[in-house]
Amino acid sequence: MSVLRPGDAGTGQRxxxxxxxxxGRLLAELxxxxxxxxxxxxxxxxxxxxxxxxxxxxxxxxxxxELAESLLRVxxxxxxxxxxxxxxxxxxxxxxxxxxxxxxxxxxxxxxxxARLTALTAAPVVAIVGCSDASDYGIESARxxxxxxxxxxxxxxAPLDCAIQAAAHEGALEAGGACLATLSDGIxxxxxxxxxxxxxxxxxxxxxxxxxxxxxxxxxxxxxxxxRLAVGLAAVTVVVEARTGSAEMAAAAHAxxxxxxxxxxxxxxxxxxxxxxxxLIRAGTRxxxxxxxxxDMLPDARxxxxxxxxxxxxxxxxxxxxxATLDSCSRRVLERxxxxxxxxxxxxxxxxxxxxxxxxxxRLELRGLLGRGDGGRYVLRSAASAL
Amino acid sequence: xLARTHTxxxxxxxxxxxxxxxxxxxxxxxxxxVGLVDTAVREARERVRTGILNSGFEFPARRITANLxxxxxxxAGPGLDLxxxxxxxxxxxxxxxxxxxxxxxxxxxxxxxxxxxSAGTLAVAxxxxxxxxxxxxxxxxxxxxxxxxxxLDVAVxxxxxxxxxxxxxxxxxxxxxASQPRTQRAERSAEPDLADVRGQPHATRALVIAAAGGHNxxxxxxxxxxxxxxxxxxxSILPPxxxxxxxxxxxxxxxxxxxxxxxxxxxxxRAPHHSITAAGLIGGARQGWVGEAVxxxxxxxxxxxxxEFARPTLDALRQPLEDGSVLIARARHSxxxxxxxMLLAATNPxxxxxxxxxxxxxxxxxxxxxxxxxxxxxxxxxxxxxATLAAARAPAGAAQRDxxxxxxxxxxxxxxxxxxxxxxxRLRAEPASLNAHMDTSVLRRHAQPTVEAVAMLECAAAGGxxxxxGRDRVLRVARTIADLEERERVEARHxxxxxxxxxxxxxxxxxxx
Numbered sequence: 001m002s003v004l005r006p007g008d009a010g011t012g013q014r015x016x017x018x019x020x021x022x023x024g025r026l027l028a029e030l031x032x033x034x035x036x037x038x039x040x041x042x043x044x045x046x047x048x049x050x051x052x053x054x055x056x057x058x059x060x061x062x063x064x065x066e067l068a069e070s071l072l073r074v075x076x077x078x079x080x081x082x083x084x085x086x087x088x089x090x091x092x093x094x095x096x097x098x099x100x101x102x103x104x105x106x107x108x109x110x111x112x113x114x115a116r117l118t119a120l121t122a123a124p125v126v127a128i129v130g131c132s133d134a135s136d137y138g139i140e141s142a143r144x145x146x147x148x149x150x151x152x153x154x155x156x157x158a159p160l161d162c163a164i165q166a167a168a169h170e171g172a173l174e175a176g177g178a179c180l181a182t183l184s185d186g187i188x189x190x191x192x193x194x195x196x197x198x199x200x201x202x203x204x205x206x207x208x209x210x211x212x213x214x215x216x217x218x219x220x221x222x223x224x225x226x227x228r229l230a231v232g233l234a235a236v237t238v239v240v241e242a243r244t245g246s247a248e249m250a251a252a253a254h255a256x257x258x259x260x261x262x263x264x265x266x267x268x269x270x271x272x273x274x275x276x277x278x279x280l281i282r283a284g285t286r287x288x289x290x291x292x293x294x295x296d297m298l299p300d301a302r303x304x305x306x307x308x309x310x311x312x313x314x315x316x317x318x319x320x321x322x323x324a325t326l327d328s329c330s331r332r333v334l335e336r337x338x339x340x341x342x343x344x345x346x347x348x349x350x351x352x353x354x355x356x357x358x359x360x361x362x363r364l365e366l367r368g369l370l371g372r373g374d375g376g377r378y379v380l381r382s383a384a385s386a387l
Numbered sequence: 388x389l390a391r392t393h394t395x396x397x398x399x400x401x402x403x404x405x406x407x408x409x410x411x412x413x414x415x416x417x418x419x420x421v422g423l424v425d426t427a428v429r430e431a432r433e434r435v436r437t438g439i440l441n442s443g444f445e446f447p448a449r450r451i452t453a454n455l456x457x458x459x460x461x462x463a464g465p466g467l468d469l470x471x472x473x474x475x476x477x478x479x480x481x482x483x484x485x486x487x488x489x490x491x492x493x494x495x496x497x498x499x500x501x502x503x504x505s506a507g508t509l510a511v512a513x514x515x516x517x518x519x520x521x522x523x524x525x526x527x528x529x530x531x532x533x534x535x536x537x538x539l540d541v542a543v544x545x546x547x548x549x550x551x552x553x554x555x556x557x558x559x560x561x562x563x564x565a566s567q568p569r570t571q572r573a574e575r576s577a578e579p580d581l582a583d584v585r586g587q588p589h590a591t592r593a594l595v596i597a598a599a600g601g602h603n604x605x606x607x608x609x610x611x612x613x614x615x616x617x618x619x620x621x622x623s624i625l626p627p628x629x630x631x632x633x634x635x636x637x638x639x640x641x642x643x644x645x646x647x648x649x650x651x652x653x654x655x656x657r658a659p660h661h662s663i664t665a666a667g668l669i670g671g672a673r674q675g676w677v678g679e680a681v682x683x684x685x686x687x688x689x690x691x692x693x694x695e696f697a698r699p700t701l702d703a704l705r706q707p708l709e710d711g712s713v714l715i716a717r718a719r720h721s722x723x724x725x726x727x728x729m730l731l732a733a734t735n736p737x738x739x740x741x742x743x744x745x746x747x748x749x750x751x752x753x754x755x756x757x758x759x760x761x762x763x764x765x766x767x768x769x770x771x772x773x774a775t776l777a778a779a780r781a782p783a784g785a786a787q788r789d790x791x792x793x794x795x796x797x798x799x800x801x802x803x804x805x806x807x808x809x810x811x812x813r814l815r816a817e818p819a820s821l822n823a824h825m826d827t828s829v830l831r832r833h834a835q836p837t838v839e840a841v842a843m844l845e846c847a848a849a850g851g852x853x854x855x856x857g858r859d860r861v862l863r864v865a866r867t868i869a870d871l872e873e874r875e876r877v878e879a880r881h882x883x884x885x886x887x888x889x890x891x892x893x894x895x896x897x898x899x900x
Contacts, residue, residue, distance in 0.1 A: 133748070163752050194756055342886065343777045344589040354592065356867070359883030366886075367848050376775040378606070378893055 002020060002317040018091060020089035020107040021091075022051040024213045027068055027106075028186070033059045041250035044224055048211075069137050072084040076238045087112035096121035098129045098244050101258050109187045112207040120180050120207055120316050125155045127234035127255070129227060130164025130241050132255045136373040138241035142263050143171035145238065148291025150177025157233050158196045159184055159226035163188055164240055169202055179206035182229040184222035185211040209233075227251045231258070236297050238263040242276030247340065249276050252285075262325040263288035268340065326364075333360045334369060334380070388412075390477030390484055393491050394470035394513050397507045399715070399722020400677075402514035405467065406456045409474035414450030420471070422455030425463040432498045434465075435472045442500035442547040447479050454504055465495035466505035472496055472547055473554060482551045486522075490542075490554060491515040493525045500547045504528035509634070509641040512536040524550050529565040532647040534562075540550050560680040565646070576597070581620045581796040585611050591617065593888055595772035595799050597807035598624045600867030602767055603708075603730040605693070605890060608776030609838035612734035618689045619656070621731060623796040625687070632685045635725065637680060655686030655696045655728075661695035666704035669713050671726060680707045681727040689725050693734040694761045704730075705765045732770065734762055769821060771860050773890040797834045806870040822867045827859055839879040847886065861885045 027034070037044045050058060052071075055358045089093050089107040093116055098121065108116055126149050128142055131339055133203050142164045146156045150172035157180040158165040169179045180201045183189075187210050202208070211225055212218055218225065231237050237255035238261070242248035255262050262285045267274025281287050288294055326334070335349060341347040348357055361378060364370040371381035389410050395402045403766070418432050439446045453461050453471055470492040476482045491510050504526040505511075512533035515523050522540040523533055542559035544550035546865060553559045557576045584591060590606055594617055597604040604615040627634060633650040641647050659668065670678035687787045691694060707713045707726035716725050719830040737755050741748040745795045750758070810822055812832055819825050825833065836844070853861060863876045864885035872881070 106787050133751070194752065310598065345777055348588070354588065355872075355880050355884045359880045359889035362843075363884040364888035366843070366850055366852060368850070371890060376773055 010041030011198065015092035015094055016087040016089035016107040017235045019052055020091065021087065022074065023055065023211075024087075024107045024109065024211065025074060026052055026055055026067065026071060028214075028216040030055065030059050031219060031221070031272065033061075035219050038219075038221040038224060041224055041247055042253075044221055045228055045250070045254055048228060049223055051106075058342075067325060068211075084116075086110045086112075086118065088114055088117070096119055096233060098233050098235065098260075099124065103227075105212060108209050108211065109213055109359065110207060110209050111183075111187045112203065112209050114190060116205075116207045117180075117209065120155045121180055123153055123155050124236070125157050125234040126294055127157045127230040127237045128165065128168040129158070129231070129237060129239045129251050130162065130168075131246060131248050131273060132162035132278075133247060133273075134162070134164045134241050135267075135271075136349060137264075137267065139167045139275060140379045141165040141176075141373070141375070142240045144282075145240070145265070145288070145291060145294070146177075147175045149294060150175035150179075152291055153177070154291075155180055157182065157230045159223065159230060160191070160199065161223050161226065166195060166198055168289055169198055173198075174200055177206075178229075180233065181206065182210040182226040182233070183208050183212075184211040184218040184226040186210055186214045186216040186218070188215040189217055190215075215347060223247075224250075224373065228254060231255045231260075235343070236294055238262050238265065239277050239280060239285075240265045241273045243272055244279055251280075252276075252280060259373050262310060263294060263297060265289070328382065329356065330360045331365055333357065334364060337370060337378050338380055340372075342379070347378075388478045388480070390469040390474045390752075392474045392477065392487050393518075393520060394467050394493055395491065395511045396460070396467065396550070397464060397510065397642065398461075399724055400510060400638055402507070402510045403460055404514065404518055405460070405462060405470070407467065407470040407473070407474045407873060408454045408456060409477070409478045410452045410454075413477040415865065416448045416450065416832075418451045418453070419570055420453045420455070422453075422458050423461045424455060425461065427465045428455070428462055428467055429463065430497075434468055434498065435475060437498045438468070438547055439472055439475065439501045441498065444481050444547075444549075444551075446475075446709055451475060451478075464505065465503075466493050466507070466511075468496040469502060469544075469547070469550060476551060481779065483555045486554050486556065486757055488519040489894050491518075491520045491523045492550065493523065494544070494550075495526075496547060502526040502544055502550065506644040507638075507642045508532045508533065510638045510648060512539055512541075513634070513638070517537055522553075524553055524559070524703050527639075529646065531649070532637070532641055535634070535647075535650060546777035549888075557672055558650060569657050579616075579620050579796075581624060581753065581799050582619075582793045584616050584620065585793060587613050587776050588619065588776040589796060590614075590776050593772050594621060595624060595794070595803060596864065596867055596871065597729065597731070597772050598890070599672045599803045599822075599871050600771075600810070600864065601729055602771035602864060602867065603825040604732070604772040604774065604825070604900065605770045606733045606774055606776060607736050609778050610735065612776040612778055614776060615691055618658070618687075618731050618733060619693070620796065621687050621729070622654040622688075624799040624803055625654050625729075626800070626807055628685060630655060636685050639677060639724075640682060643677060643682070655683050655685065656689065656727075657683040657728075658689040658691060661690070661692045663700060664697070665700045667702050668700055669707070670715060677724055677805060680704065680713065680726045680728065681724040684725045686728055688728045688730050688731070690732045692730040692881070693766075694738075694758050696761075698761070698764075701764065701766050705774045708766075708769045718808050730766075730770065732766075733764075736775075737894045767890055768856070769862050770890055772888050773887065775859035802871060805873070806867065809873070812869075822863050822870070825863055825866075830859055830862055830866075832883060834877055835875065836862070836865075836877040836882070840877050842863070843879050843882050843886075852886075857889065864888060 037047055056064050056068055087107050087109050090100055129140055130138055141318055146168040155178055156168055156172040158168045159182050163182055172179045181202055231251050231254055239248060239252050252262055264277035264280040264285045266277055266290050286297055336347050349352055368377050371380050392407045394405050396405050420429060420432060436446050471491055476556055479482045479485055495505055497503055508529040511530045513536055514522055516536055516539040522542050524542045524544050527543045529547055530541055530543045542553045543562055544553060545560045549560050562595050593604060608614060636655055637647045637650055657679045661843050668678045670676055670681055712723050712725050712729040737748055737750045739749050814820055817829050819829055845857055847856060867882040868881040868884050869877045
């Protein structure tokens, strides 16, 4: 739900041409057909790149004439709706330039004033892509990466659907940055309960966009469309965790098609969740460990980061300065967690005092170098204060 | 003529003295029983009449009025039959009234005049001694139970005629033989030992800490890691029941109708299935029927598969955990039952059981959130310790790993006993007797943290890692760990271990990842 108050109605701008608005409505009508395409991501992405008439020709089938007529009858004012929030289309002047590469005409519905979208896309946008059943490591990586990026003034773009994406938004919010959320449903559709709180916080100084009007549900294809939209808005796309052949890999392929640089976060060798990024890295994609690696991929972002005096800080996001003041026992324990130990039993070594180990773990947790995930398992975490 | 006898009625686990007054006078034959009697007592009319006749006595064809005093106390159960019958016989001069004042009578009459035992014998025996009565006359089946109470003579009567003989100054029937040894629960040949559990040193240590301080413990981990095994071994490392505690436990069992042969010394261990209802857990379905939480009094209540328990069931545990007793109020009766137990809970980290451990977890995020929500709430607030069990990997040094980290119950129990002695000595003047029951003020007086520990606590509070309640909880656990290491003051290492063992705030609050 948008947090805009009724009085804000004037802030939304209607910068979408009727043709693009009609295409938004058409997407809603063709939702079942698109759902059937959702299994083959390449075809879905191709379909989403079509214009209004091409969509009618390709997907409408028997309903083609009926749909075409009903679309013409619809009042564009009604299409735009009377709610606050803007719409823009790719023909508009204020459309983010990155979006134009994605081809087709089509409107973007915003929950939030158009000016905000413009501001967000003025800074370099980084899309974070990850699978829906991520591990604690992947979630933590996404969060840490987004935190570093937001601290350097970049915008993080991702859908709201799965844990990695939510973690990316949370990380950006922790660093006080602004997020761009691409929704898989329409702007007015209710946000899933799990994400409601995050959505509210995000709308504080961020923006949510969708290709679907009103309260339309995006179903299965909506999730893929949201990832595609995020990739389309971004200057750099980073893949955190993905299985081979999954939707996330299709999104990465799409990003490469659009020409933007691609990054991948490695994982443990042999882990199926890291197989996708590893495959990308082997094929030449840049390896991303932290926000500084992402900054290296952007032509002029170094400048804006340096202007904020945060260049060194971004690299320090690994906790360099904080680590230097650790005693040897704590450092050893930290290394063991980095190597994959997560419970006190797996971190113990014969001959060591178990209580000392627990003390070291707690000390590291208090300093923010370790976090406890589900079920009390320890994960590496960079100290927020080290940024 | 008027005759008076003494007996007792049960109100939950409490007994209330009842005086049976019987008046016999000329008039149309009638037998009225008054005094807020329930159906079972009202039916006693038939049993008493037939029992007296079949025992060879005379049932007067006159106007008989029996009053069960006090008049405003509800009386229940068939155990009042014997007192009624003896009062009628006394009022008609068929037995001597000399001893009626000093004897308590308890039993149900069969139609042929035989005497049946009633539930709650132990409680009645205790009450009889407290009331200053010298002898308790009851059926043989439960006579041993009553014999556990010192200072009370027990006279066995298998028939109404025997009871009359006793009341006339004669001897009672001989005690029946004790049942076979298989009902002796105290000595179990295959008592589980803590050393049976392999490969979970962290969880084992958490169990010992829980036992030492009386803390509630949550074990979480994938299936097959030994959570249930560990839980079953908790009673083996707890100190044995003291005499008072054993009597309390025996009373509860007696009220439930179980035969109590002797005082058991092993702690009660109750592990209800997760389909149990709130009434099953607390009790109160009908009078005299107690739930698992009460049966676990002075022992262990183990909730396996915590996330499968219905929410109302878990909420019903709030009062027992907080107050140490539960009040059941129904339309006809209300009673207070004691529920001071140690809570042990086991759960999987997610519905399929493998969350985070490996990539075998097939749960969606919604499944995980729902699962987390189910084990949150007031129950988690009262759990002080949380230990994660991981699937034991094939250890590289299997031989040396096997030997260490396995603690026998005997060693663990002696450590627990020593720690408990220190606690008892420290908390002698306080209402709490265990570290887990210390409230904030008691904690402040007795925790005695070192400077380093205080700094650590403050760091934790400042970093948002611990709430105020969390700080108290961690300090309590640290105090127990210090007691186990036989240290006077709580040091940083004890606090560090307590912080590592604290329940997740995520688990407690059901927050999102």
